[in-house]
Amino acid sequence: MHTWLSEVFNSPDLLGVLGIVAKTTAVYVFVIVGLRVLGTRELGQMSLYDFVLIVVIANSVQNAMVGGNDTLVAGLVSALTLMFWNGVLSWVLDRFPKLQHAMVGEPIVLLSDGLPRWDKMRKTGVTRDELIAGLREHGVASLDDVRLAVLETDGSISVVPKEARVHRARRRIRGLTTT
Helix, strand or coil: CCCCCHHCCCCCCCCHHHHHHHHHHHHHHHHHHHHHCCHHHHCCCCCCCHHHHHHHHHHHHHHHHHHCCHHHHHHHHHHHHHHHHHHHHHHHHHHHHHHHHHHCCCCCCEEEEECCCCHHHHEEEECCHHHHHHHHHHHCCCHHEEEEEEEECCCEEEEEEEECCCCCCCCCCCCCCEE
């Protein structure tokens, strides 16, 4: 007699577990590469459409990862595999700055001395309206009031107003202090 409890805790054999690990790994790599191809803006400034895309991707790949196995063990193995690879990726990126630069990217100047860099904005997918919204979030009303606006690697827009005081870092060079 099968009870709901035995169905929940019914576990796949070792070969089934290894299959779940392999499929989950393949999906993880595919989604990471796919999100990287979408660009920086998608990661930090998710629109409603971007959010729906992520939810639909998650739903569409769920069965691919566990192969229709809806047991608790299969779900836990898949989740554990995702957490493992995420930890490995974070560790690797921390130790290899060139790889991190390739995967994460670098900050991109969108606006300099009030002049938008349309080519950079097109390349990153940032629209004029998104740039203006980013400026408003920083209390800046006009493009002319901006010294610098940068799309950061996390997708946020940093803004340096023209009236902002610039601090120069002090550094020591062979016993001399310079500014």
